[in-house]
Amino acid sequence: METLDSLPEELRTRFSADQEKAQWLYAELKKAFGMPVWRSPMPAIDELISTILSQNSNDHNRDIAFERLRKRFPTWDAVCDADVDDVIDAIRPAGLGNQKGRRIQAVLQQIRREHQTLDLDFLKGWEQEKIKEYLLQFKGVGFKTAAIVMQFSLGIPAFPVDTHIYRVTGRFGIRPLNMSVEDCHAYMENLFRPDQYEAGHLNIIRLGREICQARKAQCERCPLRPHCSYYAEQCS
Numbered sequence: 001m002e003t004l005d006s007l008p009e010e011l012r013t014r015f016s017a018d019q020e021k022a023q024w025l026y027a028e029l030k031k032a033f034g035m036p037v038w039r040s041p042m043p044a045i046d047e048l049i050s051t052i053l054s055q056n057s058n059d060h061n062r063d064i065a066f067e068r069l070r071k072r073f074p075t076w077d078a079v080c081d082a083d084v085d086d087v088i089d090a091i092r093p094a095g096l097g098n099q100k101g102r103r104i105q106a107v108l109q110q111i112r113r114e115h116q117t118l119d120l121d122f123l124k125g126w127e128q129e130k131i132k133e134y135l136l137q138f139k140g141v142g143f144k145t146a147a148i149v150m151q152f153s154l155g156i157p158a159f160p161v162d163t164h165i166y167r168v169t170g171r172f173g174i175r176p177l178n179m180s181v182e183d184c185h186a187y188m189e190n191l192f193r194p195d196q197y198e199a200g201h202l203n204i205i206r207l208g209r210e211i212c213q214a215r216k217a218q219c220e221r222c223p224l225r226p227h228c229s230y231y232a233e234q235c236s
């Protein structure tokens with residue numbers, strides 16, 4: 001995990017207040033939604049490919065594309081060696097097939113060339129920052145994808161920030177509004193404890209999908225209202 005020392009000075013000055021609010025948020029969402037669990041964990045290489053498919057897509061279409069890919073090519077080696085047009089065709093339901101198909105094949109080919117395997121378990125022995133750096137080198141793999149693979153497949157603590165988490169944490173007020181999505185990952189990893197990452201990540205996403213939606217924040221039914229900055233400024 002990146003330490004606070006690596007964050008800019010102005011963040012360090014507001015950190016304690018943000019952390020206190022983040023802990024309150026965590027407890028309230030746990031009361032409201034319980035302890036969620038991630039869908040069945042997949043091998044890291046599967047999660048990596050699935051997360052690339054999910055970009056600019058939704059869970060349903062991502063899953064259809066992933067299933068079609070696995071059905072047409074029974075092994076990741078087969079995807080590596082396939083005609084790229086067949087890969088593109090298999091993943092079409094996820095959208096951006098041309099771009100994602102080429103990227104998926106390039107990622108697999110590079111991993112196999114460099115490590116003679118498509119099993120990413122070799123990463124488990126590496127340090128957290130080195131794993132992140134390794135995953136981020138691939139085109140199409142950003143902070144969110146790297147963090148999902150680490151947290152949910154490799155068992156290495158990381159807090160993935162998607163569009164819902166970015167929006168909710170900004171409105172609720174546990175980060176500066178102008179913070180970049182990349183910096184938000186490191187900040188969340190400091191606001192929450194590693195054992196809170198999974199439930200925190202999943203419950204904030206649920207709040208973002210069901211209540212604090214992009215088009216309209218339904219503050220009247222939100223459990224976070226008592227300490228929400230957006231609510232205090234806009235609605236009270």
Ligand code: SF4
Pocket residue numbers: 168171172211212213217218219220222223224225228229230231
């Ligand atoms: S109170 Fe409103 S703005 Fe704040 S987190 Fe809840 S829904 Fe979002």
